[in-house]
Amino acid sequence: MSSLVSMASVSKSLIFFLLSTLSIFPAHPHPLDPLTPAEFTKVQSIVRNSYPESNHNVAFHYVGLEEPAKSAILSWLEGSATKTPPRQAFIIARINQTTHEIVADLPDHKIISDEVYGGYGYPVLTFDEQIAANAMPFSYTPFLESIRKRGLKVDEVVCTSFAIGWYGEQRRNRRVVRVLCNYLDGSVNLYMRPIEGITVTVDLEEMKILGFVDRSTVPVPKAEGTDYRESSQELPLWSQLKGISIHQSDGPTFTIDGHKIRWDNWDFHLSFDARAGPIISLASIFDLQKQKFRRVLYKGFLSEVFVPYMDLNEEWYYRVFFDAGEYGYGLCAVPLEPLRDCPENAVFMDAYVADHNGMPVNMPKIFCIFERYAGDVMWRHTENSIPDKVISEVRPEVTLVVRMVSTVGNYDYINDWEFKQSGSIKVTVGLTGLLEVRGSMYTHRDQIKEEAYGTLLAENTLGANHDHFFTYHLDLDVDGDANSFVRSQLQMTPVADNLSPRKSYWRAMSETAKTESDARIKLGETQGDLLVVNPNKRTNMGNFIGYRLIPGSVAAPLLSDDDYPQIRGAFTKYNLWITPYNKSEKWAGGLFVDQSRGDDTLARWSLRDREIENTDIVLWYTLGFHHVPYQEDFPVMTTLSSGFELRPANFFDRNPVLKVKPPQPDNQSDHSGASQLTNPWIFVLNTIKKHPQCISSFNL
C-alpha cells in the first residue's frame, strides 16, 4: 500500500515538474531537496486537517524538510537501501498559543508526530506577525501624540520589531516584541534616523499593545547625507570605472540537476532552509588517483548568528540578536541582482518558504552559483637552477561559489561557500549594509563626557559597538563518518647544548580529543593545526586521512559568563567545539531562541562530555568580528569579510591538482607565455658548468 501511495506521489511530482520551467524541480528528486511549493501546500493542508480553522488559530513559524536519518541517506547513497528515505516535513506551529513540533509524512499525507513544546523559548518570528506588530503603533493614539510632539510626520515613520531576549525574569513572558521606530522624510536610510525614547511593546499572540513608553527626546539625525541610492547622490559624483566583466563564452563548467551541483571534481547538494539559508550536503570530491568520489562534508550550514550590542540604554540593552533563531537567516535572504551581487557568468536559483499561514512563497534569485576567477594563482613554480632550462608552470585558480545574501534588518550578510579544485572548501562572510545607530544630543566628539557606547559618526548619530559571531555546524565525514578531532600543537622544544648548534626548534605534538571537553578551543591561545581525521584510513605513507580547519577572523565574546545574553549565546565562548553527531543538535543557540534561557545550546549539550573519538563527529566553528564603528561605516558600510577554510591535510596521497591543465583562454588571444621566458642568468650558468675552468678566472 505504501508503494501505491508513493507512486501516486511520484506521478504528482512528475506532473508538477512538467508544468514547471524551474530546473530546481528535477525528474528524480533528492531526499535532501527542500520542500517544493506543492509540498508546502500539502503540509499546510495536512496540518489544517488536524487543526481546522473553525476552532484553531494556527501560525506556521517554520516549515522545512524533516531530514531523513543520516544512516538512511548514506545507505540510499551507497545503493544498499531497500527503500528510498522517507519524505517528511518538520513544522513548528503556534496552535492556540502553544508551540507544536510536528512531523508530517508527505506521501502518506499525515501527521506522524505532534508534540507540544513546554520549555523556555519561542519559535522564529514570522514576517507577517512582525509586519502586523510594526503597524500597531500607527493606530495607537499615545504613539501618534509622541510623534507629533517631536514635530515628525507620522507618514514618514517606519517601525520594526525587536526580540526582547531574557534578562533573568523568573516568570515566563508572553510572546512579545519591542517595536521601535525610525524616520524617513527625505531619506530611505531609516536606520540612520532613529526616533529614540519611544518603546511600544506588542503582544504577538493577541496582536495588541501591552506597553508604551516615551521617556526622552533627542533629535532625530538629519536626512541629509544618509541616502545611499545612486539616484539620490549630489554632485560631485564619482567618475565611473571602465567596464570589466567575466566571460565564459562556452558557458559554465558546472551542471545543476535540481539541487545537485556537479562542478569539476566536486559533487554536492545545495538546499535552502528558512532558518539556516544555504545547506551544503554530501560534498564529495573525485580523487583522480583512486578514481572515485570521496566524501568530505556530510552537511555544513550556518547554525546561528549572535549579534550582541554594547549599549546599555533603555531602548538598547536587549539588542542582542540571534539572526537565525529569532528572525530566520534564510527567511531574510534577498533576491540577488545580476551583474551586481553576482558576476555575469552566474546562474540563479529560487527558494521557497512558508508564510504565516503555511502557504508557499517564492523567493526569487536567492542563490547564485558561478565560477570565480579573480586572477589568482592555484599553484606555480619557476625553476631557474637547471642548466639549459627555464621551467615555469602556473595554474590559475578557478573556483565555484555558491552565494546567498541575508539582510537581517539593517545588516546585509554576504555568504559564500567556495569550492576549490584542490579540495578546499572556503566559507566567507561579508558584512555590509547599514549600522544600527543611536540618536543623541552630540554633534561633536568633544561634547561626549559619559559612556557613549560607540562612535559619533555624524551629527546626533552614535554608531553602537557590537559583535558578530557566526557559528557553523560542520558535519565533516572525512572519507567516511567515523572521524576524530586532532589538535596538532606546536611546541617550542629546547635542545641540549651538545646536540646541535641550535638551541631550539618546534615540534607538532598531535593529541586526539577523547571527549567533548578536550575539544573546546579558544583560538589565539596556542599555535598549531586543527584537524578532523579518519583514524581508520591512512594515506599511502601511513598518515591519517584528514582535513584541517584554517580559521579566519578570531574574536571571542567579551561579556561576563553570567550575563544573560552570554548565557543564551554561550556557544560562542569557544571558537571550536566537537560533538558526537546527534540529529537533534542542529541549532547552536537552541531550537527555540526567542526568549530562550540558554538551556538548549551547544554549550549545554557539550557538558555531557561525550566520547568523540573515532565516531561520527560534528565540528562547530565560530567566526567572530568585534565591530567598533568608524565614520566610513556611515551612511552605508563597505564590506568587511572574513571566513575559514577546510583544507585537505593528508586526505590525498599527493597534490590533487597536479594534473590540472591551465584553463583554456576564453578567446584565442595572444598568449605570450612560457615559451618566451628568458633567464638572464642561464648563460652564465651554462658557461661555467660546461667550462669549469672558467671558475678560476671568475672572481680573482
Next chain:
Amino acid sequence: MSSLVSMASVSKSLIFFLLSTLSIFPAHPHPLDPLTPAEFTKVQSIVRNSYPESNHNVAFHYVGLEEPAKSAILSWLEGSATKTPPRQAFIIARINQTTHEIVADLPDHKIISDEVYGGYGYPVLTFDEQIAANAMPFSYTPFLESIRKRGLKVDEVVCTSFAIGWYGEQRRNRRVVRVLCNYLDGSVNLYMRPIEGITVTVDLEEMKILGFVDRSTVPVPKAEGTDYRESSQELPLWSQLKGISIHQSDGPTFTIDGHKIRWDNWDFHLSFDARAGPIISLASIFDLQKQKFRRVLYKGFLSEVFVPYMDLNEEWYYRVFFDAGEYGYGLCAVPLEPLRDCPENAVFMDAYVADHNGMPVNMPKIFCIFERYAGDVMWRHTENSIPDKVISEVRPEVTLVVRMVSTVGNYDYINDWEFKQSGSIKVTVGLTGLLEVRGSMYTHRDQIKEEAYGTLLAENTLGANHDHFFTYHLDLDVDGDANSFVRSQLQMTPVADNLSPRKSYWRAMSETAKTESDARIKLGETQGDLLVVNPNKRTNMGNFIGYRLIPGSVAAPLLSDDDYPQIRGAFTKYNLWITPYNKSEKWAGGLFVDQSRGDDTLARWSLRDREIENTDIVLWYTLGFHHVPYQEDFPVMTTLSSGFELRPANFFDRNPVLKVKPPQPDNQSDHSGASQLTNPWIFVLNTIKKHPQCISSFNL
C-alpha cells in the same frame, strides 16, 4: 658647473628615452624612480673609476636608488622645493674583500661617500657567485666520488648555495656558503630529490672549496611522481574547465606614467628594488568631499622574510633563511606569465638589477598591474521595510592589484598590493612552489621512531616543518607625517546590578603609545583595533583621522629567545612594532644579514625606546605562517594565502565610496537588475499599513 653636468645628464636620459619603447622611462622622471639601465652603467663606471680593475677586485652586491631625504621629497611634492631632490645611487660592493657602502651622485658622476663596513654580517649574495659556487663541486674529485659511490649520474646533479648563518662563533667567519645538491634524472623537480649527507663548503671570495663532508647515505627519493610540468603528467589527466576570462573592452581605467600609477581615486609610485621587490611610495587617495588628494602611505615594502626550518640534522640546522637580506627578494623575482600569473587585462612592467659586475640586467615582466573583479560586493543593502518600496543598491568591488612573484629557490611567493576605492590597501602573500624535503630511509610513517622534524610525504621524502615570517615596513603618513599609534583595546566591563538588566558590555579603551615599548604587540593576546592616527587632524565629528591595521594569519616564532636564529630574527618576536622614522632603519634584519649576529635588527633599534607620539612613525607588521607539511604539498604546493589590510578608520567623514556608481557592464548584455525586484511581503505590508483595521482580523 653642476647645472651643466645635470643638463648633459638630462639630455642623455632624453636620448635614451627616445630610443626606448618602454614606458617606464618617462619624459619627467620621478625622484623615487629606480635606476635606469643607463644609470646602472653610470654607477658601474663611477665605482670602477675609483677602483680600477688593474688592482681592485670589485663585486656589486647591491645597486639601487639612494633615496632622497623624506623632507626633500615632501617639499618637492608640495612644490615648495627650490631644487629637485638629488639623484643618487646606493652601492654595496665587496672591494678587495672588504664591504663598502658607497653613495654616488649621478648627475655629478662622482662618489660622495664611501665607507668601509667593519661590523658583523655580509651583503646579499650575488647570483653570479652562487652560480660559481654551485659549479665548484663538479670539478672536485671527492664530491664526484661520492656521487658515483651512490650510483648517481654526475650530469643529473644540480647544486645550490645556502647561507651558513651564525651559531655563536666568536671568530668572524669568511664569506662562505654551504653547497648542497639535488638530483634530476627523470624529473625537473630537483627539490624533491635531495642528495643527503654531502656538504661542500665554498669560500665565495676565493671561490674555492674549504670543506667537504660525506657523512651518510640515504636513498635519493625516486623521480616518479615528482614532475610538475603539464607535459610530464601521466594518464588519467584532468578534464579541462571551460574557458573563463576577464574582459575590459574599453581598456583599463588606470594609467601608468613611468612608475607613477593613477587609478580611480588612487595615486602612487611603484618602484622596484633588488632587495625588497616592489616599493609603494606616496600613496594618496582623492577625497571627493574635500576635493583633494590625501596621503596615506609614504612608503611600504617587504623588509625581510624570515624562514627558519625545524630540522636539526647536520645539513639542516642552518636552514634559516632571510630571503630579502641574504638572497634578494627582488633579485629572485621571476617573469610573470600572461594569462596564467595575471589575468588577461594585466599590464606588465620590467625591472632592472645590477649583476655581479655592476652592469644592468633586464628582468622582463616583473610586475603586473590589473584591475581585479572577482564577483565580490563593495557594499550593498536591500531595504524591505519601507511601504511601497523595495530598494536594492549594490556596488560590485573592482580593485587595482600590483603583483610580483619572487621565487627564492624552491618557494614561490606571490605578492599583491591591492588598492580599493574605499581607501583600503590590502597586502596579500601567497605561498606556493616546492617544499624543501629531506631524504630519509622511511617509506612508511610506522617506521618513524625518532624525531623526524616533519611529515613523510612520499617514499624517502620528509617535508620539514618550518615558518614564514613576512615583515613589512609601513611608513604610514596618515593625512600628514606626524602620526601616533593608538591601541583600542576592548575590555569586558561589569555593570552593577541596579544599573541595567545587563551584567556586562565591552568598551573600547584607546591608549596612545608614548614610546616604542608601548607599541610592541603580540597579536592574539588581547582583542581590539590597531590604529595609526593623525592627532593633529580630526574629522567633522572630532574623531582623530586614522587608518587601522587588520592583521591576517597570526603566528609568532617558537624558538627560544637565546637561539641564534631567533637572535638574528628577533624582529619577528612581536607582530607589531612602531619606530620613529629613521631613514637608515629600512631592513628589519639589518643591512648585512648574511652571517649577521642580530646587532642591527628592528628589535635592537627598538630598545632605545624612542618617543613615537605625534611624530613621523613607521609601523612594522609581521605576517606569519607555521607550515607543517601535508602530502598535498607534494610534489608542488597549492597556494596558501594570507595578508593584512590597512583600512581607513575615521580618515573620511563618511563612506568614501557612497557615490561610486556601479561599473558599466562591459558589454550591453541583459541586466535584469533592480527594476525587476519583487518583495513577497510588500503587499501584505501595504495592505496592513493602509488599512490598520485589518490587523484586528489578522491572527485572532
